[in-house]
Amino acid sequence: MHGQSLLEVRDLQISFSTYAGEVQAVRGVSFDLRRGETLAIVGESGSGKSVTAKSIMRLNPEANTIVQGGEILFEGEDILKLSQKRMQDIRGPRIAMVFQDPMTSLDPTMKIGRQITESLKEHLGLSGQRAKERAIELLTLVGIPHPEERIKQYPHQFSGGMRQRVVIAIALACDPQILIADEPSTALDVTIQAQILELLRELQEQLGMSVILITHDLGVVAHTAHRVAVMYAGKIVETGTLREIFYNPQMPYTWGLLSSIPLPTADRSQDLIPIPGSPPDMSDPPEGCPFTARCPYAMRVCSTEFPEYTTFSAEHKAACWLHHPMAPNVEPPVRIGDAR
Amino acid sequence: MLVTLFVIASITFFISKMLPGTPFADPKLTPQVRQQLFEKYGLDEPLYVQYAKYMVNVAQGDLGNSYYFEGRPVSQMILSRFPVSMFIGVQAVIFGIVVGLALGIVAALRHNTIWDTLAVMIAVIGVSVPTFVLGPVLQYWLGLKLGLFPIAFFESWWHSVLPSLALSVFVVSTVARFVRTEMLEVMGQDYITLARAKGLSGLAVIIRHVLRNALIPIVTVLAPLTIYLVTGTLVVEQIFAVPGIGEQFVTSVFVNDYSMILGTSLFFSVLFILALLIQDISYGIIDPRIRVHGAKE
Amino acid sequence: METKHRDLTPDLFGPLGVDEQESERIAGPPVGFWRDAWTRLKKNRGALISLAIIVFLFAMAFAIGPLVASQSPYAQDLSRRFAAPSAEFWFGTDEFGRDMWTRVWAGTRVSLYIAFLAALLDMFVGVTFGAVSGFLGGRVDDLLQRVIEILNGIPYLVVAILAMVVFEPGIITISIAIGITGWTYMARIVRGRMLQLKDQEFTLASRSLGASRSRLVWKHLIPNSLGPIIVNLMFTIPSAIFAEAFLSFIGLGIQVPEASLGSLISDGAQQLRFHPYLLWLPSAVFCLIMICFNLLGDGLRDALDPKMRK
Numbered sequence: 007m008h009g010q011s012l013l014e015v016r017d018l019q020i021s022f023s024t025y026a027g028e029v030q031a032v033r034g035v036s037f038d039l040r041r042g043e044t045l046a047i048v049g050e051s052g053s054g055k056s057v058t059a060k061s062i063m064r065l066n067p068e069a070n071t072i073v074q075g076g077e078i079l080f081e082g083e084d085i086l087k088l089s090q091k092r093m094q095d096i097r098g099p100r101i102a103m104v105f106q107d108p109m110t111s112l113d114p115t116m117k118i119g120r121q122i123t124e125s126l127k128e129h130l131g132l133s134g135q136r137a138k139e140r141a142i143e144l145l146t147l148v149g150i151p152h153p154e155e156r157i158k159q160y161p162h163q164f165s166g167g168m169r170q171r172v173v174i175a176i177a178l179a180c181d182p183q184i185l186i187a188d189e190p191s192t193a194l195d196v197t198i199q200a201q202i203l204e205l206l207r208e209l210q211e212q213l214g215m216s217v218i219l220i221t222h223d224l225g226v227v228a229h230t231a232h233r234v235a236v237m238y239a240g241k242i243v244e245t246g247t248l249r250e251i252f253y254n255p256q257m258p259y260t261w262g263l264l265s266s267i268p269l270p271t272a273d274r275s276q277d278l279i280p281i282p283g284s285p286p287d288m289s290d291p292p293e294g295c296p297f298t299a300r301c302p303y304a305m306r307v308c309s310t311e312f313p314e315y316t317t318f319s320a321e322h323k324a325a326c327w328l329h330h331p332m333a334p335n336v337e338p339p340v341r342i343g344d345a346r
Numbered sequence: 347m348l349v350t351l352f353v354i355a356s357i358t359f360f361i362s363k364m365l366p367g368t369p370f371a372d373p374k375l376t377p378q379v380r381q382q383l384f385e386k387y388g389l390d391e392p393l394y395v396q397y398a399k400y401m402v403n404v405a406q407g408d409l410g411n412s413y414y415f416e417g418r419p420v421s422q423m424i425l426s427r428f429p430v431s432m433f434i435g436v437q438a439v440i441f442g443i444v445v446g447l448a449l450g451i452v453a454a455l456r457h458n459t460i461w462d463t464l465a466v467m468i469a470v471i472g473v474s475v476p477t478f479v480l481g482p483v484l485q486y487w488l489g490l491k492l493g494l495f496p497i498a499f500f501e502s503w504w505h506s507v508l509p510s511l512a513l514s515v516f517v518v519s520t521v522a523r524f525v526r527t528e529m530l531e532v533m534g535q536d537y538i539t540l541a542r543a544k545g546l547s548g549l550a551v552i553i554r555h556v557l558r559n560a561l562i563p564i565v566t567v568l569a570p571l572t573i574y575l576v577t578g579t580l581v582v583e584q585i586f587a588v589p590g591i592g593e594q595f596v597t598s599v600f601v602n603d604y605s606m607i608l609g610t611s612l613f614f615s616v617l618f619i620l621a622l623l624i625q626d627i628s629y630g631i632i633d634p635r636i637r638v639h640g641a642k643e
Numbered sequence: 644m645e646t647k648h649r650d651l652t653p654d655l656f657g658p659l660g661v662d663e664q665e666s667e668r669i670a671g672p673p674v675g676f677w678r679d680a681w682t683r684l685k686k687n688r689g690a691l692i693s694l695a696i697i698v699f700l701f702a703m704a705f706a707i708g709p710l711v712a713s714q715s716p717y718a719q720d721l722s723r724r725f726a727a728p729s730a731e732f733w734f735g736t737d738e739f740g741r742d743m744w745t746r747v748w749a750g751t752r753v754s755l756y757i758a759f760l761a762a763l764l765d766m767f768v769g770v771t772f773g774a775v776s777g778f779l780g781g782r783v784d785d786l787l788q789r790v791i792e793i794l795n796g797i798p799y800l801v802v803a804i805l806a807m808v809v810f811e812p813g814i815i816t817i818s819i820a821i822g823i824t825g826w827t828y829m830a831r832i833v834r835g836r837m838l839q840l841k842d843q844e845f846t847l848a849s850r851s852l853g854a855s856r857s858r859l860v861w862k863h864l865i866p867n868s869l870g871p872i873i874v875n876l877m878f879t880i881p882s883a884i885f886a887e888a889f890l891s892f893i894g895l896g897i898q899v900p901e902a903s904l905g906s907l908i909s910d911g912a913q914q915l916r917f918h919p920y921l922l923w924l925p926s927a928v929f930c931l932i933m934i935c936f937n938l939l940g941d942g943l944r945d946a947l948d949p950k951m952r953k
Contacts, residue, residue: 065539069458090548098545105543110536113555115562115634124554125544160634176544298659307655332656350793357797357805364809470941474933476885478892479926482912486919573798580893585912596893599808607808611801618798 009041012216013062013184018076020057020066029289031057033240034076039184044210044217046231048224048263052285054240055220059186061086062218063103064093080184099129102177106189108169112161118172119157125179144175149205167198174205181213188220203230224267228252233321236260239286239296241312246322256316256324259297261338295327303328303336352401354615358608359400363393409609412598420609424591430500431583431590435575437510442517449518450525455552457530465522472519477578481512481585498587509586513578517571524567528560535559565628572621576614680870683946690942693935700932704751715745717900725918734924737910747925750902754884754929757818757903761883764822766876769829770868776830777837778864784834791827799824803886807895817896821886829875836868870947877940881933888929904929 020032032054039045049055060066062078064085078085080101088096097103105111113121122144123137132140138157145153148171161169170190177185187206191199207230210217219230227234228248235245236259244257255261262281283300286292292299298308307327316329328336403410409420453465488508489497495508532538533556541551583592591610598606630636684690720740728735734743776787806820841864888905890896892912897903904925911922 063543065543094545094547096545097543103540103543105536105540107536111540113537113541113559115558116555124546124550128544128546128550160638162635163638173540176540304659305656306659307651309659310655327656330651330656332651332653334656350795350797353793354797357802361805361809470934470937471930474881474937475930476888476933478888478908478912479922479930482915482922483926486915490916573800576798577800577889581889584893599804600894604808607805611805614801615798618801622795 011038012041012080013039014077014079015058015062016077016079018058018061018078019074020054020061021072021074022066023070023072024289027289028072030074030291031240031288032061033291035237035240035242037235037242037245039216039218041216042210042214043232044207044219044230046219046221046227046234047237048221048227048234049237050222050285052239052288053237054288055237056188058237059103059188059218059220062184062186063097063101064088065103095129098125098182099180100182101184101186102180102182104170104173104177104185104187104190107193108166108173109193111173112169114161117158117160118164121172122157122176122179125176129180140179141175144179145172147178147209148172148175149201150175166194167201170194170198170202171205174202174209178209178213182215184216184218185210186218186220189222190219191226192221192223199226206230224252224263236263239291240288241296241325243297243326244324246319246324250319250322254318254322255338256318256322256329257326258301258303258328260324262300265339295325305333350619351616355401355404355612356397358612359397362604362608404612409612410605412603412606420606423594423606424610424613427589427591427594430588431579431592434506434509434582434588434590435513435579437506438513438578439517439571439575441510442514443521445514446518446521447525449522451529451557453522453526454529454533462526465526469519469522469526472515473523475515477512477516477581478585480515481509481582484508484512485585500588500590505586505588509582509588512582512585513575516574516578520567520571520574521564524564525560528563529556532556532560562629562633565625565632568621568625568628569618572618576617680946684942687942687945689938690946693938693942696931696935697939700751700928700935701755704748704755709745709748711744717741725914727918728920728924735918735920737921738914743921743924746902746907747904747928750904750907750925751928751932753814753897753902754887754904755932757814757821757887758880758883760814760818761822761825761886762876762879764818765826765829765879765883766872768823769826770833770872772826773830773833773835774837774865774868777834778841780838780841788834791830795827797824800886800889803890804893804895807890812890812896812898814897817887817890820890821883825879825882825886829872829879832871832875833868836871837864840864840867874940874944874947877936877943881936881940884929884932884936904932 015038016036018032018035019030022029022031035054035058037045037047047055047058057066061073062080062085073086076086080096083092085093085096112118119138119141122141123132123134126132126137126140141157142153145156150156150168150171156164161172164172174190185206190206191202194202203226206217206219209215217230219227221227231248233245233247234251235242236251236257237243238259244251244255244260246254251260252264255264259281266280281300286296286299292309293312294310295301295308295312298304301308305327307330313325313327313330315323315325317323327333407421409424412418412420412423449465449468453462456462485497485508488494496502496505497508499505538551538555541555546554579590579592580596581592582588583590584596587593591613595607595610597603598610718741720736722740724736724738724740726732726736726740728743732742732744734747736742737746772787772791776784776791802824803820806823807817810816810820884904887896887903888908891903891905892909894909897906899906907925908922908929911919911925914921
């Protein structure tokens with residue numbers, strides 16, 4: 007559908023050493039990102055999606071992050087093995103990131119104009135005047151009115167939604183090929199959420215970037231993504247195109263996610279089907295399929311072995327024992343299929 | 347601020363009335379002479395009159411005359427000695443801040459390594475060992491044994507090294523602890539991760555983002571440091587026989603020169619309040635969040 | 644990460660029983676707040692060693708020192724002046740031939756005594772003030788805060804000095820002078836905590852269940868404030884010891900023939916040139932106390948900080 011692979015993550019394994027022991031955050035994740043597409047990585051808190059995203063930019067705290075294995079291939083190099091210097095060249099001009107909380111993402115004591123031009127001067131070598139002009143262009147691009155005045159202001163003089171636009175402007179400053187957006191709208195009000203997501207979508211089309219969108223909200227995914235990867239407890243349990251995931255999901259966790267979205271069109275006669283229980287503790291991850299404890303279809307094999315991936319189409323794969331020839335036939339819950 | 351000054355001045359006045367023994371208790375004075383002196387110093391007037399006169403005088407900077415050095419105005423005596431103390435104190439502070447900054451920054455950047463632990467240990471020792479122990483120790487080792495510096499009086503800049511050094515240890519430790527804590531806190535903030543995500547070099551991130559944010563609250567250290575300096579001066583000048591206000595104050599305590607005691611106490615309090623004032627004002631200027639009011643979208 | 648290809652038998656695809664599922668498996672045993680804090684504190688070796696040293700010094704000062712001493716701290720023996728430390732006089736003798744071993748521990752007793760009295764006074768006044776101010780809020784709070792603001796502007800050591808000039812130096816007066824001036828910090832902390840707790844949900848919950856005000860204060864608010872109070876206490880003590888030593892040094896503290904660490908240091912400083920041991924020994928004890936309380940205070944503060952919980 008889209009162009010060739012820009013970024014390939016292969017069997018990534020990341021752990022953290024903490025005060026309470028070693029926490030395995032990412033346990034063998036593989037996916038790729040193609041030119042011009044938006045890939046959504048969906049999962050609950052603790053699923054490892056943020057850690058995966060930060061690993062692509064090597065932004066995890068150095069002191070206690072352990073790379074247990076895997077590769078991240080970008081432009082022919084393995085990001086995990088690059089020097090700090092080389093990473094600094096990549097961050098910004100090649101890969102950029104937008105963070106979750108706009109209220110804390112900006113340096114409170116620096117004018118935002120300077121926060122944008124910092125990047126421009128560092129990577130593109132722009133002079134003062136030219137950098138300033140470019141900063142104004144960027145602010146216009148992200149939809150901030152009166153940019154000439156705004157560049158002289160401090161973050162606390164902006165509202166949450168405006169700040170997030172500034173963060174996006176900073177990320178786009180050096181024309182990156184990949185934009186990683188880690189829950190970019192979660193901390194914002196619902197109406198502002200929509201604005202930001204729409205902005206991201208437009209910018210992606212305009213600039214032809216590839217976007218990795220990290221979120222826990224399937225509603226967000228439905229409006230912005232081309233492909234979706236579903237993560238649970240440090241592993242990817244299903245990937246596919248947007249239509250495939252929404253209309254033909256093949257894994258009970260995905261069914262659960264889709265069933266628990268409250269629909270604006272639903273009425274009281276339709277049950278919300280929540281997923282019981284909570285995600286597992288990653289300092290002591292369970293053997294086998296991590297979703298077993300909460301899965302209504304769990305079988306004995308699920309608690310001892312992680313399932314192999316079953317391929318349903320060129321893009322669609324899921325890891326679930328239900329697809330093994332020896333497994334009983336199972337119908338997905340009723341709501342799937344009319345989720346629009 | 348003014349209210350506090352007023353309160354302090356009043357306190358000093360009332361304390362002066364509570365001091366044991368009348369001034370001029372020298373038995374050689376005959377009752378008539380004593381009566382004359384009382385009248386001369388206005389000590390026979392009703393209390394509220396004395397109070398009013400005192401407050402007016404203080405407001406004008408007149409702190410009365412020393413009881414010990416007859417006839418010499420307290421304020422003049424204080425001001426003549428102040429420059430010496432100020433010199434040693436300022437030197438100590440400047441040195442202390444520079445070294446403290448370096449120590450604190452190193453500790454924060456090398457968090458959880460041996461350097462961090464070392465720096466913290468030095469800092470803890472620095473705040474725990476008081477000047478009246480440190481002073482003699484320095485005198486002994488650097489002065490007597492190694493003969494590097496003179497240990498008393500104030501005849502040259504060289505003489506000021508040991509006293510300033512003794513005073514600066516506490517400053518170094520306090521500043522180092524503070525800088526380290528603030529830096530560690532700032533380094534854990536989201537906007538620092540964003541700065542790194544921009545591809546800035548580690549050095550640029552630290553100088554342009556971490557330090558600027560971490561050092562803003564440093565003015566809060568000003569107040570306790572000033573108290574420390576004032577009391578430290580008392581000790582240091584005693585030990586090193588430096589002719590400053592501290593030494594003068596201690597002598598006045600010894601000889602019960604009440605007006606000197608009170609006058610100097612008042613002076614110290616004024617200094618302290620000034621420091622508080624500067625602290626408040628600085629905070630308002632340095633932190634852009636306070637200086638520039640946010641505009642709602 | 645490929646799974647081993649074991650032989651998969653059909654029975655493995657039978658359903659997993661409900662009790663075999665651990666949907667709500669609890670990650671670890673529940674711990675109380677204090678137990679958790681104690682565990683964290685134990686990991687801080689500096690704090691633990693400090694605690695041990697403090698206990699040791701206490702034992703020395705109040706129990707072992709006097710037991711082992713053969714002389715009284717006042718007994719003078721002019722034929723034995725300025726004896727350096729030896730087998731007979733472990734800490735040597737001073738200018739009046741008094742045994743330094745006994746004097747140092749006597750001095751330590753006095754210093755610790757004063758420090759604790761002052762700290763208790765500080766805590767008592769500060770906690771009451773802060774609690775009342777924070778809990779009652781409103782105009783009472785405003786008024787009390789103004790008082791604190793004014794008092795804050797007065798350098799407390801100056802007041803202590805003035806107090807000692809007026810009153811006869813003695814253990815009680817010194818304790819009062821020190822304690823009465825430094826309590827503003829404790830009051831601020833307690834008030835801050837009160838305000839914080841008042842707004843938290845458990846207070847509202849308790850009140851909505853009909854708890855009376857005193858029950859609220861005693862069973863909920865004060866126990867939850869104990870953490871910062873204890874930490875602050877750990878720092879007030881060295882501060883008080885310092886203040887007492889300082890006063891003694893400038894001649895306003897403990898007078899001869901009584902001894903405190905401060906007065907011993909002061910005397911020792913004068914003999915520095917020829918009899919330095921008179922300075923080193925009380926100084927060592929003094930610094931040890933200061934360092935240990937500071938480290939312990941730091942450790943307690945880290946241990947009791949709920950943000951550090953995993």
